[in-house]
Amino acid sequence: SVLADNGHDVFVWTRSEQQAAEINLQHTNSRYLPGITLSDRIVASSDMEEAVKGTSAIIIVAPSSAMRTVVQQLKPHYTKGTLIIHATKGFELPSLKRMSAVIAEELDSAEGDIVVLSGPSHAEEVVKRNPTTIVVAALNDEKANYARDLFMNVNFRVYTNRDQVGVELAGALKNIIALGAGMSDGLGFGDNAKAAIITRGLAEISRVGVQMGANPLTFSGLAGVGDLVVTATSKHSRNWRAGYALGQGKPLNEVLEAMGMVVEGIRTTEAAHAISIKFNVQMPIADQLYQVLFTGKDSRTAVEALMGRDPKTEMEVMKLETWEQWHK
Numbered sequence: 001s002v003l004a005d006n007g008h009d010v011f012v013w014t015r016s017e018q019q020a021a022e023i024n025l026q027h028t029n030s031r032y033l034p035g036i037t038l039s040d041r042i043v044a045s046s047d048m049e050e051a052v053k054g055t056s057a058i059i060i061v062a063p064s065s066a067m068r069t070v071v072q073q074l075k076p077h078y079t080k081g082t083l084i085i086h087a088t089k090g091f092e093l094p095s096l097k098r099m100s101a102v103i104a105e106e107l108d109s110a111e112g113d114i115v116v117l118s119g120p121s122h123a124e125e126v127v128k129r130n131p132t133t134i135v136v137a138a139l140n141d142e143k144a145n146y147a148r149d150l151f152m153n154v155n156f157r158v159y160t161n162r163d164q165v166g167v168e169l170a171g172a173l174k175n176i177i178a179l180g181a182g183m184s185d186g187l188g189f190g191d192n193a194k195a196a197i198i199t200r201g202l203a204e205i206s207r208v209g210v211q212m213g214a215n216p217l218t219f220s221g222l223a224g225v226g227d228l229v230v231t232a233t234s235k236h237s238r239n240w241r242a243g244y245a246l247g248q249g250k251p252l253n254e255v256l257e258a259m260g261m262v263v264e265g266i267r268t269t270e271a272a273h274a275i276s277i278k279f280n281v282q283m284p285i286a287d288q289l290y291q292v293l294f295t296g297k298d299s300r301t302a303v304e305a306l307m308g309r310d311p312k313t314e315m316e317v318m319k320l321e322t323w324e325q326w327h328k
């Protein structure tokens, strides 16, 4: 919708012929954006070749679990050099690869040329043209600037950031903390507990991000704090809503079935469990969530485990040598 507002012709690919017909004939997408009329500049197709033929940029927003197969379907129709932007927040499992690495591998392109679009941007509000700020990140400045100019308008402000790794990691990892914030609310803990999980969650995802090559400052930006606030406090958030239902004692399979949309934080918690071992970094919140989601631990017992940890200094956010390296 943002691109259509900016005067671009937009082609949407969907697996569902029925959904494509609805978008083309009624200009609505009732399952995902009820009550919204879409621009007639938006044309949908269930044929990948038709959807991407002759386009100057391709935006991929498949769930992380489907990213590789979607890019494999795109590959035969992809013209080398066409700009690729992705807005998916998650990791590939079990490889733990970031999405831009998966895309670059499949399309045989440089990872730094893939533009990551991230930040606090629930589709439900973007489509209403409510003010939204996001970040586009790539090592390749020309490509990042091109992506920025495609999307930028008076309702949708776009910043650039060269820390592609950090933006991608922040966007994925914040979903774990949003699940935890929802769970805290579902348990009825109130504002103090939610502020605690957001703040300590930010420390945790920044610590692991830095260990994986991110600039810590990226976690104070739109892809970090910005998206964490949105996802951990919004009624739109699938991750918060799933956490809330889990906190109320509903079983995971029931929660996911009722949601009917992807809850990336579940898979990302699984990824974080492996990441904390691989990168030798403590992720206490993700670790407790992992136990609640995958080993049947009671959520109140998990909270007790978090609150009963050994005393720490608050500033033990990341390894000092990494911090010093960034501040040299």
Ligand SMILES: NC(=O)C1=CN([C@@H]2O[C@H](COP(=O)(O)OP(=O)(O)OC[C@H]3O[C@@H](n4cnc5c(N)ncnc54)[C@H](O)[C@@H]3O)[C@@H](O)[C@H]2O)C=CC1
Pocket (backbone or CB within 6 Å): 015, 032, 061, 062, 063, 064, 066, 069, 070, 087, 088, 089, 090, 121, 122, 123, 124, 260, 261, 262, 264
């Ligand atoms: N919904 C939002 O406001 C935002 C979502 N994102 C990210 O976008 C990604 C997608 O999320 P949503 O659109 O919210 O999920 P969703 O569950 O609402 O929609 C996912 C879409 O992908 C399709 N899909 C699933 N598996 C597929 C496959 N194998 N091949 C082709 N299509 C497939 C589904 O049919 C559905 O149309 C996630 O990584 C999410 O974190 C990022 C920013 C905002």
Ligand SMILES: O=C(CO)COP(=O)(O)O
Pocket (backbone or CB within 6 Å): 089, 119, 120, 121, 122, 178, 227, 230, 231, 236, 237, 238, 239, 240, 262, 263, 264
């Ligand atoms: O990342 C998002 C908003 O920026 C979407 O979060 P949810 O998947 O939790 O709705």
